[in-house]
Amino acid sequence: MLNIILFGPPGSGKGTQSTMIVEKYNLKHLSTGDILRLEIKNETELGLLAESYISKGKLVPDDVIIDILLQTIDNDSKSYKGIILDGFPRTLVQAEALEEMLKARNEDVSVLIEIQVDEDLLLKRLLARSEVSGRSDDNLVTIHKRFEIYRSQSLPACDYYKKLNKYVAVDGVGTVDEVFNRVSAVIDSHI
């Protein structure tokens, strides 16, 4: 199985690239952000809890997120060639939990791809998206908070995979297709 982590700061293109990757490689797209936003839309208890963190740019607690992953990871995964994790793991605790989850299934992470984009450009992309996204976290104050959390809490998860020699950085600046070609080249080298 191909188990790929698409990593990167807010606005780096994780969602955009995931949509293209799942089609090309027949992978299951697992986006914790999308799962949470669906819960928010459906006004569930989990949605209400998640919104209280998301709107402030903070991470939803690890135990809640790990629980969601456990519930969704086996769901119809068998008909796919693997999974693409978009927005998970984003703490060291989540990375360790993922390792355990996969190990229990005789699986492991193939590669973590970090999409790198500087914050000035990320800010421009996210402010442009805020006009249409309706996301409570797409505003100047919350975007800066998300950047800060990425640096302090999420990059350590990235370091975890560097130590395992499963880390590859990709330049996320360029057209969507240019970035896709770079990401595809990394995936191709892991098939």
Ligand code: AP5
């Ligand atoms: P999440 O939904 O994961 O959001 P994020 O990481 O902040 O990233 P975005 O979805 O904003 O950006 P993206 O990298 O997907 O880029 P996109 O393709 O959209 O998480 C949201 C919140 O949920 C978190 O803050 C947290 O509260 C909670 N959460 C989620 N997962 C969690 C977890 N594991 N643990 C705890 N809490 C969790 O692109 C952005 C924009 O740029 C788009 O408009 C796009 O069209 C444009 N764009 C993309 N690529 C290009 C390009 N190459 N050139 C020009 N424009 C481009």
Ligand code: MG
């Ligand atoms: Mg996204």
